[in-house]
Amino acid sequence: MxxxxxxxxxxxxxxxxxxxxxxxxxxxxxxxxxxxxxxxIAYAGPETxxxxxxxxxxxxxxxxxxxxxxxxxxxxxAEHLRLHGDGVRTIALRVEDATAAYEAATARGARxxxxxxxxxxxxxxxxxxxxxxxGDTIHTFVERNEYSGVFWPGxxxxxxxxxxxxxGFIDHTVGNVDIGKMDDWISFYxxxxxFAVFQEFDEKDIATQYSALRSKVAxxxxxxxxxxxNEPHVGLKKSQIQEYLDYYRGSGIQHxxxxxxxxxxxxQEMRDRxxxxxxxxxxxxxxxxxRAAGIDEDLDRLRSLNILIDRDDDGYLLQIFTRPVxxxxxLFFEVIQRKGCKGxxxxxxxxxxxxxxREQAARGNL
Numbered sequence: 001m002x003x004x005x006x007x008x009x010x011x012x013x014x015x016x017x018x019x020x021x022x023x024x025x026x027x028x029x030x031x032x033x034x035x036x037x038x039x040x041i042a043y044a045g046p047e048t049x050x051x052x053x054x055x056x057x058x059x060x061x062x063x064x065x066x067x068x069x070x071x072x073x074x075x076x077x078a079e080h081l082r083l084h085g086d087g088v089r090t091i092a093l094r095v096e097d098a099t100a101a102y103e104a105a106t107a108r109g110a111r112x113x114x115x116x117x118x119x120x121x122x123x124x125x126x127x128x129x130x131x132x133x134x135g136d137t138i139h140t141f142v143e144r145n146e147y148s149g150v151f152w153p154g155x156x157x158x159x160x161x162x163x164x165x166x167x168g169f170i171d172h173t174v175g176n177v178d179i180g181k182m183d184d185w186i187s188f189y190x191x192x193x194x195f196a197v198f199q200e201f202d203e204k205d206i207a208t209q210y211s212a213l214r215s216k217v218a219x220x221x222x223x224x225x226x227x228x229x230n231e232p233h234v235g236l237k238k239s240q241i242q243e244y245l246d247y248y249r250g251s252g253i254q255h256x257x258x259x260x261x262x263x264x265x266x267x268q269e270m271r272d273r274x275x276x277x278x279x280x281x282x283x284x285x286x287x288x289x290x291r292a293a294g295i296d297e298d299l300d301r302l303r304s305l306n307i308l309i310d311r312d313d314d315g316y317l318l319q320i321f322t323r324p325v326x327x328x329x330x331l332f333f334e335v336i337q338r339k340g341c342k343g344x345x346x347x348x349x350x351x352x353x354x355x356x357x358r359e360q361a362a363r364g365n366l
Contacts (some may be wrong), residue, residue, distance in 0.1 A: 006069035007108055007342055009194035010101035012093050015144040015170050015317050017064040018058075020331075021080050026071035029056035031325075032065065033329060035273045036333075040152040043158040046071070050154055053077060057151045057158075057259035061168040063258055064151075065088075067168030068231050079137060085328040088239035089252035090104070092141050093225070098143035102129035105141075108192045113138050131192075134185050134229075135251030151221070165265040165273070171259040171336050172217075172226035172344075176244045177251040180198045182214055182231035189218040189227055196221055199343065211243045216343065223346070228344065230254065247328040263318045264297055267305050272336070276323040278359070280304045291316070296339070315340020329363060 002019055007205050026044045032038045038058035040191040043052035052075060055068040068089070070077035080089065095101040099116040115128040119267040120329040124147040130140040150157045175184055195218040212233040220227045233243040244254055260266040267277070283301045285292075297318065302309065323358055 009092075009108065009192070010095060010104045010141065011097075012095060012101075012186075012193070012220055012225060014094045014223050015225060016092040016094040017066050017090075018146070018170070019066040019068060019092065020086060020171070021065050021070050021077050021084075021089045023033060023081055023087040025054045025056050025067045028067045028069075029058060032058055033162040035275050036060070036270065037162040037167065037273070038063075038065065039162050039164070040160040043157040044075055044152070044155040048154055048156050051318045052347050055155070057155065058162075060162065060164055063167055066151075073157055077354055083249045085248070085330060086326045087248060088137060088173075088256070088361065090138050091133075091253070092128075092140040092142050093142045095143055096145065098127040098129050098141040101141040102131065105139075107132050109188070110192045119153040121149060121155070123147055128150055133188070134181070135248075136176050138174070139254055141348050156200050162187050165269040166257045166260045167335070168261060169259050169333075171257040172228060174228045174230060174251040174254045176230050176241050176248075176254040177253065178245060179232050179234070179242075181251070182229050185229050186216045186218055186339060188296050189229075190256050193220060195219055195223065195225075195227070198226070205264075213239050221332070244330055248330045250318060255316075255330065255334050256332035257319075260335055263320070264305065265336055266285050266300055266335055267307060267320055271305070277306055278323060281309060284308070310341065310343065312343045313343050314342055317341040317343065323359070329359070 020028070029040055033040055040056055042057035043055070044050045052072060053068050053070055055066055058065045058067065068077065070081065072078065092267070102112065102116050110131040113132050116127060116129040118177050119126050119128070126138050126147045127143040130138045132138055175185070186197060190197070198217040198219040200216040201214065213230050214233055215228055215230045216324060217226060217228040230241050232239040232245070238258045245251065271277070285299065288309060291309050295309065295316060302318065305320070307318050310317055315338070316338060317338045322333045324332045326332060
């Protein structure tokens with residue numbers, strides 16, 4: 001019998017796309033196009049021979065989102081929506097050989113969701129296979145080296161420009177899991193994918209007077225694909241992670257962080273388009289001290305846009321978080337610019353969580 005230690009990890013090349021299952025894909029595509037600047041590039045539905053769903057593919061820079069809605073009240077997409085609301089179903093990982101990646105992952109302990117299969121049309125072939133991760137989220141291995149179409153067999157070109165706001169690539173995606181499960185899922189990414197623990201934070205690092213959480217960051221040393229995993233910590237009141245778990249009805253993707261080379265310009269454009277962001281109190285900027293020393297940006301401009309600043313030994317970063325993109329307080333987006341800093345804004349955690357707690361209080365959930 002072959003030992004797991006003898007089986008190589010799946011060889012990843014990067015993030016292929018992120019698929020969200022939503023209640024109305026047409027309206028969601030309009031929102032992400034108008035507010036976030038994504039181009040709509042492809043469509044699949046009854047007109048392309050797909051009978052059970054409608055999907056729109058959006059792209060900006062290297063970020064590719066797929067928005068999928070069910071066309072009937074039955075089936076796995078409709079059930080996912082009933083339980084979770086709009087949310088991330090799939091983080092698709094690009095590989096050279098989807099079959100080999102699937103076999104390696106399942107041999108190393110992953111649970112298979114869809115065995116390797118080929119989809120073909122006049123533009124070539126895409127091979128894919130899927131495994132389960134936390135909650136109802138899955139990873140799909142995508143092999144598309146022999147495909148020249150717009151996205152996938154079954155999709156047609158649908159060109160509608162969103163104009164762009166400067167979003168470049170996915171920096172990281174963050175998962176929320178039940179209390180006591182974080183280490184299990186960090187071990188999953190280590191054992192199945194060979195990810196290393198890049199950073200970790202405990203309830204002393206990420207806390208306010210009311211609530212706290214624990215977090216560890218798993219990262220692929222080769223591609224830098226990064227998966228922070230959060231779990232709640234028992235505090236005086238309900239943490240934002242527990243609120244997510246309650247509304248999402250289980251573990252799932254909390255937020256998608258997208259990198260920009262000009263966070264000031266990107267955030268200003270997004271605000272002008274109607275995107276709502278969390279706000280920081282003025283005292284946050286008054287207390288920045290050395291964290292704001294030597295930055296290229298104008299501090300007053302950052303304050304006016306509520307952009308947060310943090311630094312480590314390698315440089316600094318600028319970040320801001322949207323309000324939840326749906327009615328349930330679950331999925332949101334982060335806009336981040338790194339100027340050398342490899343961290344995740346540890347110095348901003350208290351200000352960020354206090355901002356989230358103000359929103360929790362307004363919802364009656366703190």
